[in-house]
Amino acid sequence: MSDHHDGIEEHDNHLPNWWLVTLFGSIVFSFAYWTYYETLGVGAAQAQELAGEEAALRALREKSAPPISDESLLALSKDQKVVASGETIFKTNCVACHGMRAEGSVGPNLTDAYWLHGGKPMQIHGVITKGVTEKGMLAWGNVLGDAKVRDVTAFVLSLKGTNVQGKPPQGEKDP
């Protein structure tokens, strides 16, 4: 037994080759990466990369967005399948503020004839897409995507005239 290191002995084996490969490999890779992204700036910077991804997402949305109008939305609001899909979306995303039966709580009653931002299908669609953030209505365009916004708009339109007892009317009466 050695007198040194409290009796602990040390061999002096070679460094395993595969270990050396990982060590030097990662160093060489780091040089290459730095040169590519930082020194030469060939690789896209983070902001550029994000801009590219966002543009791709926008393109996807535009491509899949069917053209809509007051008439097409109104027609959809009579389509049971679309309205059912809209109702599901409403139940997950909107009831927190508009109530289980759209009778209003934080947000206005959506079943009466009064509208803060107009009762035309495209106006309602616009509020849902862009929101009224300063008043607490979220912009859903980004979150839900065009198809779901369209469906939930159809659902809201289908509620017209149901006049559920709830939050008192706000805004102008829809002619």
Next chain:
Amino acid sequence: MKQIEITYDDRISRQFIAASIIFGLVGMLVGVLAAAQLSFFQANLGTSFLSFGRIRPLHTNAVIFAFVGNMIFAGIYYSTQRLLKARMASDLLSQFHFWGWQAIILAAAITLPLGITQGKEYAELEWPIDLAIAIVWVAFAVNFFWTLARRREKQLYVAIWFYIATILTVALLHIVNNLSLPTSMTHSFPVFAGVQGALVQWWYGHNAVAFFLTTPVLGIMYYFLPKAAERPVYSYRLSLVHFWSLIFIYIWAGPHHLLYTALPDWAQSLGMLFSLMLWAPSWGGMLNGLLTLKGSWGKLRTDPVLKFFAAGVTFYGMATFEGPLLSIKSVNALAHYTDWIIGHVHAGALGWNGFMAAAMFYWMVPKLYGTKLYSRALADMHFWLGTFGIILYVVAMWVSGVTQGLMLKAVTASGALQYPSFLETLEAVKPFYMMRLIGGSFYVIGFVLMIYNLWKTVKSGAPVEARLTVTEPEAVAHVPAGRLVFSKPIAIIFVMLGLLLGFATRNHGHWVVYLVALAITCVVAYAWSPREGDYSWHRMLEGKAFLFSAFTLLAVLIGGIVEFVPALALKQAVPTENAQRPYSALELAGRNIYVREGCYTCHSQMVRSLVGDTARYGEASKPEEFIYDMPYQWGSKRTGPDLHRLGGRYPDLWHYQHMLDPRATSPGSNMPSYAFLKDAVLDTNALATNVRTMQALGVPYPAKAVLEAEAQARTDGERIAAGLKAQGADVAANSELTALIAYLQSLSSKEKANVSSGISRAE
């Protein structure tokens, strides 16, 4: 030749072991409680003291500083004395270290549940406690280096190298990261804001893992593992290479906690690359451990100590492979802010730290009490329960992290978020929260078995005074320090570093020249490098404790300096005035409540530059949006959604209802209720002090802001309360809830922009 008898001070190790075990149990139980709260929000028993945001810091601090801290001290005191053939220089300092450290832990256990916190992870303790930590640590350092000076064994063994690195670096990290300006005995603002704050914090946070949870435990491995296995260490050469590469590289890797954030790209690249380069040095430690055990596989089956060592070192290898993997930007984009990271740290904490501690205790306690382990069968059971618990825990977190990460960024064919509601993703991972709770509980049960086993062992023996008779060493030829400093290795290292810096400076046309010169230096260095068995330079260095320490300090300083200096210079580059307005007095008070309640333990405030983040939360966060954030609150885990673009997203009434009962607005949420804030009265006396302190830290408040702070806050509070009242919600203008709502509504760059210097909220 003179014979002398040394009596080792083992009492101090016995004390630290007891403390480690007791606080370890407490820390783990608090962890189980925190885990339970994520499945059952009611588990905080409705009291603010046990609220998730307050006890998660208690859990992390207890496990890191109380459990592992006391464990490494026990191991360091035990092995250092034997490796240096010297009793600790001062029993008084040892005892001061022990009792001081326990007092600090006690202070932490009291202040954290009270919400007294700096709001920075693993650096939550407030400034008076930080000061105490610094003093106790210095006492420990003095005692250690004094003992080094009085050693009777000239050559420093590798375990001692790791201890030196630990003591010096932890002191450095702790002091720099806790620089702050107090506003009272229980509150302070850090001097670094926003991006700088984040960089300093993760330089600290990451290296707390490195130099508190890793290097000292590696030192302990190098002493206790060969002792227990009765085998020689596999390779001296490997220990040398992995020691220096580990401590040099580790310090740079902090920014891997900040990938895709508002931190500049170059710093992120450094963080990622140094993490990749860290893989081999870390595995060097694992290899030296495992290959030392090679040849005693037979004993491994019967000896619980070796079993724990083998598994601990293996978990270390697993965690240090996963770490570099998680630092790769594309992997990080998915994993960051999810449970995967929680799984990763627990592979390290439970597997590496917990099992290394168990191995050391099972080996040491019988020796310290001159007896044999009470029951091998119980230790075996501990081992299997622990292993099973870790696997359950880690797998649950992997699955949960990957699932939620994928769900949060999933888009449909039409380009919309597939799971727009955050709650849907939470719902999906809830089963794994249960699984983690069960896994963690198994681990604790194993730990309790260990306590019982060790208790019975202690009872069957009595404290032993360990003695050793040594011959007073003869004076050996003195090597002048100059010969070691002005030497080939040092010259080459400096040339290399200079060339590296030249190469790394971007926009510099000469980078090719630097690269070529570097390559040539490497070849020269290789040609000059010592041949087989000739390590004269390093062997000589091992005989010079203080020079060795100085080189160690230098090695860890370089990375920090290279990353800090440009990042601090960044401050001037950010458009400070006009782009942002400082927080109003009421918002600032609300922010302090946000920090106090530890909302950052569940919420981030950082929309990363990833399309998954921007589609969900809005525009990516920019560095200038955080210049008045002291402390920065980017968070590290999204149990709830990001809040950076929260302002204006919901009406005040929504926040009111949500804070009183999150389930009212968000069915299925596991966010704690903060109803107690409604009845808590805002400390209006602190308003002016807060503004004044911020002013002193360079926030451009108008001169009158301090005087008007209270009145301004009252006006703002009354406006919010009146608005809420109109909607049927009754809350006092000076309620803490009102202040918190004011802060939450200010969380949006849009509103802060274009308001030149007025401090009231833009109407």
